[in-house]
Amino acid sequence: MKNGETLPPEMQKNELRITFLSDPLSVRRALEKVLRELCGLGTTPEDRRKVELALAEVLNNIVEHAYPITHEGKIDLRITLENQQVKCVVSDDGLPLPNSTLPVGHLQILSNDIYELPEGGFGWFLIGELADSLQYNRSGEKNILSFLIGLEKT
Protein backbone atom coordinates (compact mmCIF):
# COMPACT_ATOMS: atom_id res chain seq x y z
CA MET A 1 0.00 0.00 0.00
CA LYS A 2 1.21 3.48 -0.80
CA ASN A 3 1.90 5.96 2.01
CA GLY A 4 -1.22 7.74 3.13
CA GLU A 5 -3.53 5.12 1.62
CA THR A 6 -5.75 3.17 3.92
CA LEU A 7 -7.94 0.20 3.23
CA PRO A 8 -11.62 1.02 2.97
CA PRO A 9 -13.45 0.17 6.21
CA GLU A 10 -14.97 -2.98 4.75
CA MET A 11 -11.56 -4.32 3.80
CA GLN A 12 -9.64 -3.65 6.98
CA LYS A 13 -7.71 -6.54 8.48
CA ASN A 14 -7.93 -7.93 4.94
CA GLU A 15 -11.54 -8.86 5.59
CA LEU A 16 -14.52 -7.93 3.43
CA ARG A 17 -17.97 -8.30 4.90
CA ILE A 18 -21.16 -7.65 2.96
CA THR A 19 -24.82 -8.46 3.40
CA PHE A 20 -27.24 -8.56 0.51
CA LEU A 21 -30.54 -10.01 -0.64
CA SER A 22 -30.85 -13.47 -2.17
CA ASP A 23 -31.79 -12.48 -5.70
CA PRO A 24 -29.68 -12.96 -8.85
CA LEU A 25 -28.95 -9.27 -9.43
CA SER A 26 -27.87 -8.67 -5.84
CA VAL A 27 -25.61 -11.69 -6.16
CA ARG A 28 -24.07 -10.19 -9.30
CA ARG A 29 -23.38 -6.93 -7.50
CA ALA A 30 -21.89 -8.76 -4.52
CA LEU A 31 -19.58 -10.75 -6.79
CA GLU A 32 -18.47 -7.61 -8.57
CA LYS A 33 -17.68 -5.98 -5.24
CA VAL A 34 -15.67 -8.99 -4.04
CA LEU A 35 -13.70 -9.06 -7.28
CA ARG A 36 -12.92 -5.36 -7.09
CA GLU A 37 -11.63 -5.70 -3.54
CA LEU A 38 -9.50 -8.74 -4.34
CA CYS A 39 -7.93 -6.95 -7.30
CA GLY A 40 -5.65 -4.78 -5.25
CA LEU A 41 -4.48 -7.48 -2.86
CA GLY A 42 -1.89 -9.45 -4.81
CA THR A 43 -4.33 -11.90 -6.35
CA THR A 44 -3.88 -13.13 -9.91
CA PRO A 45 -6.66 -13.23 -12.53
CA GLU A 46 -6.80 -17.01 -12.10
CA ASP A 47 -7.19 -16.63 -8.32
CA ARG A 48 -10.08 -14.23 -8.82
CA ARG A 49 -11.61 -16.45 -11.48
CA LYS A 50 -11.77 -19.38 -9.07
CA VAL A 51 -13.18 -17.28 -6.24
CA GLU A 52 -15.82 -15.72 -8.47
CA LEU A 53 -16.95 -19.03 -9.90
CA ALA A 54 -17.05 -20.92 -6.59
CA LEU A 55 -18.88 -18.06 -4.89
CA ALA A 56 -21.35 -17.69 -7.76
CA GLU A 57 -22.28 -21.37 -7.50
CA VAL A 58 -22.64 -21.23 -3.71
CA LEU A 59 -24.72 -18.06 -3.84
CA ASN A 60 -26.89 -19.37 -6.69
CA ASN A 61 -27.74 -22.38 -4.53
CA ILE A 62 -28.91 -20.10 -1.74
CA VAL A 63 -30.98 -18.00 -4.15
CA GLU A 64 -32.63 -21.10 -5.55
CA HIS A 65 -33.18 -23.20 -2.47
CA ALA A 66 -32.81 -21.40 0.84
CA TYR A 67 -35.85 -19.15 0.81
CA PRO A 68 -38.61 -20.98 -1.09
CA ILE A 69 -41.56 -19.08 0.39
CA THR A 70 -40.46 -15.46 0.20
CA HIS A 71 -37.77 -16.02 -2.45
CA GLU A 72 -35.87 -13.30 -0.73
CA GLY A 73 -33.77 -13.42 2.38
CA LYS A 74 -30.43 -12.17 3.56
CA ILE A 75 -27.04 -13.52 2.65
CA ASP A 76 -24.00 -12.61 4.68
CA LEU A 77 -20.61 -12.96 3.07
CA ARG A 78 -17.25 -12.70 4.73
CA ILE A 79 -14.03 -12.89 2.71
CA THR A 80 -10.61 -12.92 4.31
CA LEU A 81 -7.17 -13.12 2.79
CA GLU A 82 -4.58 -14.93 4.86
CA ASN A 83 -1.84 -17.54 4.47
CA GLN A 84 -1.94 -17.36 0.69
CA GLN A 85 -5.60 -18.33 0.74
CA VAL A 86 -8.93 -16.65 0.28
CA LYS A 87 -11.38 -17.80 2.92
CA CYS A 88 -15.08 -17.40 2.19
CA VAL A 89 -17.80 -17.76 4.81
CA VAL A 90 -21.35 -17.54 3.54
CA SER A 91 -24.33 -17.57 5.85
CA ASP A 92 -28.07 -17.33 5.40
CA ASP A 93 -31.18 -17.80 7.52
CA GLY A 94 -32.94 -20.07 5.07
CA LEU A 95 -33.80 -23.74 4.90
CA PRO A 96 -31.07 -26.22 5.77
CA LEU A 97 -29.43 -28.32 3.10
CA PRO A 98 -31.26 -31.65 2.68
CA ASN A 99 -30.26 -33.94 5.56
CA SER A 100 -28.12 -31.02 6.76
CA THR A 101 -25.21 -32.34 4.76
CA LEU A 102 -23.14 -31.14 1.84
CA PRO A 103 -24.18 -32.66 -1.46
CA VAL A 104 -21.36 -34.41 -3.26
CA GLY A 105 -21.02 -33.17 -6.80
CA HIS A 106 -19.97 -35.62 -9.46
CA LEU A 107 -18.60 -35.14 -12.92
CA GLN A 108 -21.50 -36.13 -15.11
CA ILE A 109 -20.59 -38.53 -17.89
CA LEU A 110 -21.76 -36.88 -21.07
CA SER A 111 -23.87 -38.93 -23.40
CA ASN A 112 -23.17 -39.08 -27.12
CA ASP A 113 -26.82 -38.35 -27.56
CA ILE A 114 -27.30 -34.57 -27.48
CA TYR A 115 -30.83 -35.00 -26.15
CA GLU A 116 -29.48 -36.81 -23.09
CA LEU A 117 -27.10 -34.02 -22.07
CA PRO A 118 -27.61 -32.57 -18.61
CA GLU A 119 -28.76 -28.96 -18.28
CA GLY A 120 -28.04 -28.75 -14.59
CA GLY A 121 -26.44 -30.40 -11.63
CA PHE A 122 -23.04 -28.87 -12.31
CA GLY A 123 -22.95 -26.52 -9.34
CA TRP A 124 -21.73 -28.68 -6.47
CA PHE A 125 -19.27 -30.43 -8.75
CA LEU A 126 -17.73 -27.10 -9.79
CA ILE A 127 -17.55 -25.97 -6.16
CA GLY A 128 -15.76 -29.19 -5.28
CA GLU A 129 -13.27 -28.73 -8.10
CA LEU A 130 -12.45 -25.15 -7.21
CA ALA A 131 -12.60 -24.98 -3.43
CA ASP A 132 -10.77 -26.67 -0.60
CA SER A 133 -11.95 -27.45 2.91
CA LEU A 134 -15.61 -27.06 2.02
CA GLN A 135 -17.62 -27.14 5.23
CA TYR A 136 -21.25 -26.78 6.09
CA ASN A 137 -22.72 -26.24 9.53
CA ARG A 138 -26.13 -25.47 10.81
CA SER A 139 -26.01 -23.08 13.76
CA GLY A 140 -29.41 -22.34 15.28
CA GLU A 141 -31.45 -21.04 12.36
CA LYS A 142 -28.41 -20.24 10.26
CA ASN A 143 -26.67 -22.08 7.46
CA ILE A 144 -22.94 -21.49 7.42
CA LEU A 145 -20.88 -22.61 4.46
CA SER A 146 -17.17 -22.00 4.29
CA PHE A 147 -14.37 -22.82 1.90
CA LEU A 148 -10.83 -21.88 0.99
CA ILE A 149 -9.23 -21.08 -2.31
CA GLY A 150 -5.46 -21.33 -2.47
CA LEU A 151 -3.74 -18.46 -4.22
CA GLU A 152 -1.13 -18.90 -6.92
CA LYS A 153 2.41 -18.08 -5.89
CA THR A 154 3.50 -14.79 -7.41
Next chain:
Amino acid sequence: MNLVAEEKNGALLITFRENRLDAASAIQFKDRMRELTQTAPARVVLDMSLVSFLDSSGLGAIVAVLKKIKQGTSMELAGLTPTVQKVFHLTRMDTIFKIHPDTEVALNQNHVL
Protein backbone atom coordinates in the same frame (compact mmCIF):
# COMPACT_ATOMS: atom_id res chain seq x y z
CA MET B 1 -30.64 -9.14 -23.50
CA ASN B 2 -28.41 -8.09 -26.31
CA LEU B 3 -28.06 -10.83 -28.91
CA VAL B 4 -27.36 -9.83 -32.49
CA ALA B 5 -27.73 -12.27 -35.37
CA GLU B 6 -26.44 -12.00 -38.91
CA GLU B 7 -25.87 -14.43 -41.73
CA LYS B 8 -22.25 -14.81 -42.69
CA ASN B 9 -20.49 -17.33 -44.92
CA GLY B 10 -23.43 -19.70 -44.76
CA ALA B 11 -23.62 -19.60 -40.97
CA LEU B 12 -25.83 -17.74 -38.56
CA LEU B 13 -23.44 -15.69 -36.47
CA ILE B 14 -24.96 -14.69 -33.15
CA THR B 15 -23.02 -12.23 -31.04
CA PHE B 16 -23.84 -12.17 -27.35
CA ARG B 17 -23.30 -8.57 -26.35
CA GLU B 18 -23.42 -8.92 -22.59
CA ASN B 19 -20.49 -9.59 -20.31
CA ARG B 20 -22.17 -12.20 -18.10
CA LEU B 21 -24.17 -15.31 -18.84
CA ASP B 22 -25.27 -16.30 -15.35
CA ALA B 23 -28.27 -17.10 -13.17
CA ALA B 24 -29.60 -13.56 -13.69
CA SER B 25 -29.64 -13.81 -17.48
CA ALA B 26 -29.75 -17.52 -18.38
CA ILE B 27 -33.50 -17.77 -18.99
CA GLN B 28 -33.73 -14.68 -21.19
CA PHE B 29 -30.70 -15.90 -23.12
CA LYS B 30 -32.29 -19.28 -23.72
CA ASP B 31 -35.59 -17.76 -24.89
CA ARG B 32 -33.95 -15.25 -27.19
CA MET B 33 -31.61 -17.84 -28.68
CA ARG B 34 -34.54 -20.11 -29.45
CA GLU B 35 -36.26 -17.28 -31.30
CA LEU B 36 -33.15 -16.47 -33.31
CA THR B 37 -32.41 -20.05 -34.30
CA GLN B 38 -35.92 -20.87 -35.43
CA THR B 39 -34.88 -20.31 -39.04
CA ALA B 40 -32.91 -23.56 -38.76
CA PRO B 41 -29.64 -22.57 -40.40
CA ALA B 42 -27.00 -25.19 -41.18
CA ARG B 43 -24.58 -23.71 -38.68
CA VAL B 44 -24.97 -21.47 -35.69
CA VAL B 45 -21.83 -19.79 -34.43
CA LEU B 46 -22.24 -18.13 -31.04
CA ASP B 47 -19.67 -15.39 -30.48
CA MET B 48 -18.87 -15.39 -26.76
CA SER B 49 -15.86 -13.06 -26.92
CA LEU B 50 -17.58 -10.36 -24.88
CA VAL B 51 -18.61 -12.76 -22.12
CA SER B 52 -16.16 -12.61 -19.25
CA PHE B 53 -18.21 -14.70 -16.86
CA LEU B 54 -20.36 -17.81 -17.17
CA ASP B 55 -21.64 -20.04 -14.37
CA SER B 56 -23.45 -23.39 -14.35
CA SER B 57 -26.77 -21.65 -15.13
CA GLY B 58 -25.20 -20.13 -18.22
CA LEU B 59 -23.78 -23.48 -19.24
CA GLY B 60 -27.17 -25.12 -18.74
CA ALA B 61 -28.80 -22.50 -20.94
CA ILE B 62 -26.33 -23.13 -23.78
CA VAL B 63 -26.92 -26.88 -23.52
CA ALA B 64 -30.68 -26.30 -23.53
CA VAL B 65 -30.37 -24.26 -26.73
CA LEU B 66 -28.33 -27.04 -28.33
CA LYS B 67 -31.01 -29.58 -27.47
CA LYS B 68 -33.82 -27.49 -28.90
CA ILE B 69 -32.07 -26.61 -32.13
CA LYS B 70 -33.21 -28.43 -35.25
CA GLN B 71 -31.46 -31.72 -35.84
CA GLY B 72 -28.78 -31.24 -38.44
CA THR B 73 -27.94 -27.71 -37.35
CA SER B 74 -24.48 -27.53 -35.87
CA MET B 75 -24.06 -25.25 -32.88
CA GLU B 76 -20.57 -23.90 -32.39
CA LEU B 77 -18.93 -21.48 -30.00
CA ALA B 78 -16.25 -18.88 -30.65
CA GLY B 79 -14.05 -16.68 -28.51
CA LEU B 80 -14.34 -18.34 -25.11
CA THR B 81 -12.69 -16.23 -22.44
CA PRO B 82 -10.79 -17.87 -19.53
CA THR B 83 -13.62 -18.24 -17.03
CA VAL B 84 -15.97 -19.58 -19.69
CA GLN B 85 -13.28 -21.98 -20.88
CA LYS B 86 -12.76 -23.14 -17.33
CA VAL B 87 -16.42 -24.05 -16.86
CA PHE B 88 -16.59 -25.87 -20.20
CA HIS B 89 -13.40 -27.75 -19.47
CA LEU B 90 -14.17 -28.79 -15.88
CA THR B 91 -17.56 -30.17 -16.93
CA ARG B 92 -16.09 -31.72 -20.12
CA MET B 93 -18.63 -29.77 -22.16
CA ASP B 94 -15.70 -28.69 -24.33
CA THR B 95 -15.86 -32.19 -25.83
CA ILE B 96 -19.47 -31.68 -26.87
CA PHE B 97 -19.36 -28.31 -28.61
CA LYS B 98 -17.14 -27.33 -31.48
CA ILE B 99 -15.13 -24.43 -30.06
CA HIS B 100 -13.24 -21.93 -32.21
CA PRO B 101 -10.65 -19.42 -30.96
CA ASP B 102 -12.52 -16.58 -32.66
CA THR B 103 -15.30 -15.90 -35.15
CA GLU B 104 -12.91 -15.36 -38.04
CA VAL B 105 -11.61 -18.91 -37.73
CA ALA B 106 -15.14 -20.19 -37.19
CA LEU B 107 -16.53 -18.52 -40.29
CA ASN B 108 -13.65 -19.51 -42.54
CA GLN B 109 -14.28 -23.18 -41.89
CA ASN B 110 -16.02 -23.62 -45.21
CA HIS B 111 -13.17 -22.16 -47.20
CA VAL B 112 -10.72 -24.95 -47.76
CA LEU B 113 -7.77 -23.95 -49.92
